[in-house]
Amino acid sequence: MKETLFHGGTIITVDESTANPEVVVAHDGTIKFTGSRSEAERNLSGAPTYVDLDGNCLLPGFIDAHSHPLWAAKTRGSPVVDVRPEIVPTFDAVLAKIERRVAVAEPGEYLLFFGLDTQLHHGFKILTREQLDSIAPDNPLGVQTSNCHALYLNSAGFEVCGIDEKTPTPTGSIIERSVCGRPTGKIAEAITWQALEAFYEAWGDDRLCEEFEKCIHEFIRNGITTTTEHLYLPFYKTYYLSALKKGWPLPRIAAYQQAITPDMKVEPMNIQNDRLWMAGVKIHADGSPFIGNIWLSRPYLENQFTLVNMNLPPGHTGSVNYPEEYFEKMVRNYVSQGWQMSIHTQGDRTIDMVLDLLDQILSEVPRLDHRFRLEHCALMRDDQIERAIRMGVLSSFFINHITHWGAPIEDVLFGPERAAHYIPAGTAAKQGMRISLHADTPMTDPSCLELMQAAMTRRANDGRCLGPGECLEVETALRAVTIDAAYQIGKEDVLGSISPGKHADFVVLDANPLQTDSNCIRDIKVKQTWLAGECVWTND
Amino acid sequence: MTDLLNCVPIITIGGFLGAGKTTLVNRILAQADGRRIVVFVNDFGSINIDYDLIEAADTDRISLKNGCVCCTLNDDLISSIVTFCREDQPDTIVIESSGVSNPRSLDQSIFALQSAGHVRLYNRIYVLDADQFGSLGYENTEILIDHAVASDLVLVNKSDLVSDKKLRALEATLDRSTGDTAVCRTTHCDVAIDSIFESNESVSFSCDGVVLADVEPVQSHRGRYHSWSKTVERPLRRETFQEFLRELSGIALRAKGTIVFDDDPTHLSAFDLVGNRMTNRTIGNCSPQQASKLVVIGKNDSMNLEELEYRFAACLAEGTV
Numbered sequence: 001m002k003e004t005l006f007h008g009g010t011i012i013t014v015d016e017s018t019a020n021p022e023v024v025v026a027h028d029g030t031i032k033f034t035g036s037r038s039e040a041e042r043n044l045s046g047a048p049t050y051v052d053l054d055g056n057c058l059l060p061g062f063i064d065a066h067s068h069p070l071w072a073a074k075t076r077g078s079p080v081v082d083v084r085p086e087i088v089p090t091f092d093a094v095l096a097k098i099e100r101r102v103a104v105a106e107p108g109e110y111l112l113f114f115g116l117d118t119q120l121h122h123g124f125k126i127l128t129r130e131q132l133d134s135i136a137p138d139n140p141l142g143v144q145t146s147n148c149h150a151l152y153l154n155s156a157g158f159e160v161c162g163i164d165e166k167t168p169t170p171t172g173s174i175i176e177r178s179v180c181g182r183p184t185g186k187i188a189e190a191i192t193w194q195a196l197e198a199f200y201e202a203w204g205d206d207r208l209c210e211e212f213e214k215c216i217h218e219f220i221r222n223g224i225t226t227t228t229e230h231l232y233l234p235f236y237k238t239y240y241l242s243a244l245k246k247g248w249p250l251p252r253i254a255a256y257q258q259a260i261t262p263d264m265k266v267e268p269m270n271i272q273n274d275r276l277w278m279a280g281v282k283i284h285a286d287g288s289p290f291i292g293n294i295w296l297s298r299p300y301l302e303n304q305f306t307l308v309n310m311n312l313p314p315g316h317t318g319s320v321n322y323p324e325e326y327f328e329k330m331v332r333n334y335v336s337q338g339w340q341m342s343i344h345t346q347g348d349r350t351i352d353m354v355l356d357l358l359d360q361i362l363s364e365v366p367r368l369d370h371r372f373r374l375e376h377c378a379l380m381r382d383d384q385i386e387r388a389i390r391m392g393v394l395s396s397f398f399i400n401h402i403t404h405w406g407a408p409i410e411d412v413l414f415g416p417e418r419a420a421h422y423i424p425a426g427t428a429a430k431q432g433m434r435i436s437l438h439a440d441t442p443m444t445d446p447s448c449l450e451l452m453q454a455a456m457t458r459r460a461n462d463g464r465c466l467g468p469g470e471c472l473e474v475e476t477a478l479r480a481v482t483i484d485a486a487y488q489i490g491k492e493d494v495l496g497s498i499s500p501g502k503h504a505d506f507v508v509l510d511a512n513p514l515q516t517d518s519n520c521i522r523d524i525k526v527k528q529t530w531l532a533g534e535c536v537w538t539n540d
Numbered sequence: 541m542t543d544l545l546n547c548v549p550i551i552t553i554g555g556f557l558g559a560g561k562t563t564l565v566n567r568i569l570a571q572a573d574g575r576r577i578v579v580f581v582n583d584f585g586s587i588n589i590d591y592d593l594i595e596a597a598d599t600d601r602i603s604l605k606n607g608c609v610c611c612t613l614n615d616d617l618i619s620s621i622v623t624f625c626r627e628d629q630p631d632t633i634v635i636e637s638s639g640v641s642n643p644r645s646l647d648q649s650i651f652a653l654q655s656a657g658h659v660r661l662y663n664r665i666y667v668l669d670a671d672q673f674g675s676l677g678y679e680n681t682e683i684l685i686d687h688a689v690a691s692d693l694v695l696v697n698k699s700d701l702v703s704d705k706k707l708r709a710l711e712a713t714l715d716r717s718t719g720d721t722a723v724c725r726t727t728h729c730d731v732a733i734d735s736i737f738e739s740n741e742s743v744s745f746s747c748d749g750v751v752l753a754d755v756e757p758v759q760s761h762r763g764r765y766h767s768w769s770k771t772v773e774r775p776l777r778r779e780t781f782q783e784f785l786r787e788l789s790g791i792a793l794r795a796k797g798t799i800v801f802d803d804d805p806t807h808l809s810a811f812d813l814v815g816n817r818m819t820n821r822t823i824g825n826c827s828p829q830q831a832s833k834l835v836v837i838g839k840n841d842s843m844n845l846e847e848l849e850y851r852f853a854a855c856l857a858e859g860t861v
């Protein structure tokens with residue numbers, strides 16, 4: 001039996017009933033006691049290990065409510081070349097980097113680049129199959145956009161992915177084609193992720209395992225002890241089991257299986273006491289605001305950027321991914337199996353459609369505690385927030401859109417008025433929704449402190465603030481990455497706060513986020529990460 | 541809000557092993573013109589050779605050794621800068637980071653200091669060794685370019701050693717790869733200090749909400765590079781030591797040191813090995829008791845430390861004190 005007593009620092013429990021304890025005792029991976037030191041010591045069963053917090057701050061382990069750790073290892077792990085605008089600043093620099101990589105490629109070597117960004121790569125032009133063919137005539141080559149939703153392929157790339165003029169476009173996906181049906185370079189949505197598997201397979205499993213281990217480390221060193229695998233597919237399980245078997249400090253994973261047809265098998269599971277469980281089913285109702293495939297009640301702005309770079313028609317209001325009946329069939333099927341639904345929704349009309357459908361289903365078969373989730377919620381309207389709250393529907397906000405893409409969102413995509421309420425986490429929280437925040441890794445990097453700061457300041461990377469009215473209070477932001485995130489993944493009884501009976505997952509920070517300037521939250525250092533009562537990472 | 545202009549400006553100097561960072565620091569110091577400049581110098585090895593070579597008063601040069609300011613020594617750097625700003629505020633702070641550091645992670649720390657109102661990030665200079673560029677393999681070359689892009693000014697240094705054609709090709713590569721970064725050809729980092737101090741006079745970096753790229757995990761360069769350091773209080777045999785260095789040039793990325801030879805025990809000489817290129821110079825008089833110091837840095841898969849130790853032992857002069 002292993003007992004650990006934490007003392008000597010500020011302890012933020014995120015649980016009013018246990019607020020400001022002097023010590024915390026963990027016993028065999030579970031929190032046993034919070035309160036005064038003398039009382040703790042009277043009740044110890046043996047000699048515990050004392051952990052002196054040394055003036056640092058102990059909090060419940062962070063929870064990022066929507067992410068893709070294994071998929072991130074696939075999409076961004078080596079040998080994928082990182083061309084995100086943070087690293088490669090212009091479109092021409094991206095091309096130069098691709099050319100340099102092709103110049104040293106082995107014959108037939110599979111080449112992938114991640115992070116092309118229509119909004120942030122200066123001088124962006126639409127990539128064509130011909131252009132990529134002239135750069136790489138002999139190697140399968142793909143360039144994935146930073147929003148993950150689209151992929152540009154050369155001819156050899158199309159060939160290894162098995163996509164040609166005869167390939168029907170799967171429901172819910174996009175293949176851009178010439179008049180005669182020949183794919184012209186760009187594909188989007190679910191077919192993108194299937195096509196990429198051809199590249200990942202060619203690189204083999206050793207590569208994937210190595211990159212997966214690195215990716216796990218990124219979560220753990222940021223104090224994230226629980227996250228999700230949205231877009232989970234049944235064959236992922238092997239990798240997770242092997243990570244657990246190897247003793248890697250895998251954060252707890254709430255799996256949300258990706259559904260693209262109504263008839264997929266979803267296996268209920270809970271492995272090793274909440275290390276990996278099936279939480280629900282994820283469906284993409286629409287796509288990405290940065291591509292234009294989201295459904296809006298008011299059109300995109302019209303400018304050089306949207307009309308030329310993004311190639312959108314004037315007055316574009318987008319659309320949903322699936323025909324409505326098909327989508328309805330999917331949702332009905334998985335709801336009838338009792339799953340929690342997690343639905344990717346960005347445009348407000350998409351949200352209308354999803355709420356209408358859920359309302360309909362719930363009126364037919366009432367379900368009290370369904371915790372249906374809407375993911376990202378870029379352009380959710382105030383009336384939709386009210387309605388969602390009434391229905392018990394929850395939003396998980398992809399707040400890093402503001403930090404990373406705040407400038408183009410306001411200036412070229414939607415204008416100041418919509419930008420001020422883009423990702424309306426503040427309104428949702430004020431109205432009483434238990435919200436969560438997420439980094440959607442691999443789209444942005446895992447850090448719950450960054451999420452908190454983004455939600456509290458709503459500052460874009462050029463310093464501007466998008467909608468001060470939507471900023472969160474620090475307590476709300478903290479709850480959104482701890483207890484309220486636990487609630488959204490259905491584990492508030494065992495995760496998300498420092499309360500007796502819960503898993504002993506903690507993060508030790510070198511400053512108290514509740515007393516830190518909102519512009520400096522992300523500079524707080526993670527000193528230690530504890531998972532199930534074990535210290536799995538320390539920054540010494 | 542603190543007034544940024546009252547904060548101490550920081551100039552960071554990055555660049556791969558042996559690119560010319562210390563040379564640039566000394567250039568800046570030589571042109572200080574009354575400004576009090578405090579230099580933080582970071583050497584990856586356990587002996588800080590650069591500290592001895594930096595021409596500043598002891599109180600104005602701070603040694604950070606046996607690690608890297610962008611990761612393992614980050615906390616030391618931060619606390620030491622904060623102390624300086626509180627107690628003994630200089631006109632300017634210059635940081636020479638280790639030749640393996642990632643400028644983006646150093647930026648992160650400085651932005652944090654800036655948010656806290658201690659300093660302002662003023663100019664990020666990246667020194668690129670034009671001679672070595674291209675000979676380090678695809679991956680290292682990409683790292684150099686990625687790092688150069690993250691700076692405000694790139695010095696294409698050692699331009700005396702390469703053809704005009706290569707220089708133009710290199711500049712074209714940089715030109716395509718960078719956004720707003722200025723590029724300048726130099727020999728021995730011969731930039732006018734004004735261009736460093738004035739280039740950013742009107743710009744103040746806003747770090748509010750700056751999106752920082754993810755940086756390599758902390759362990760990464762500890763795992764990628766090895767360093768071997770040695771201090772001996774016995775003179776070295778010139779011939780054997782030269783032979784030792786010639787062999788090193790195949791395996792080490794960088795070696796440097798200050799050496800006393802047995803045939804001339806009253807002079808201290810400095811040597812530099814960058815890639816395959818060796819240079820020697822006498823740096824002054826010394827007593828026969830003066831210790832010799834050297835540091836060798838290489839990729840961990842190509843350097844055998846035991847072998848180095850053994851080879852080096854053969855360089856020690858017999859029978860001398």
Ligand SMILES: Nc1nc2c(ncn2[C@@H]2O[C@H](COP(=O)(O)OP(=O)(O)OP(=O)(O)O)[C@@H](O)[C@H]2O)c(=O)[nH]1
Pocket residue numbers: 555556557558559560561562563564590638639697698699700701726727728729794796811812814819
């Ligand atoms: N020929 C030539 N040599 C140069 C030039 N600039 C620097 N050097 C030499 O290159 C060697 C390394 O220079 P340093 O300034 O020590 O390089 P550094 O970047 O500080 O090296 P580390 O700190 O060890 O990474 C020295 O021998 C310098 O004299 C140049 O422009 N031309």
Ligand SMILES: [Mg+2]
Pocket residue numbers: 561562563590636
């Ligand atoms: Mg140096």
Ligand SMILES: [Zn+2]
Pocket residue numbers: 066067068230440
């Ligand atoms: Zn996602």
Ligand SMILES: [Zn+2]
Pocket residue numbers: 608609610611612640641642761
């Ligand atoms: Zn470092």
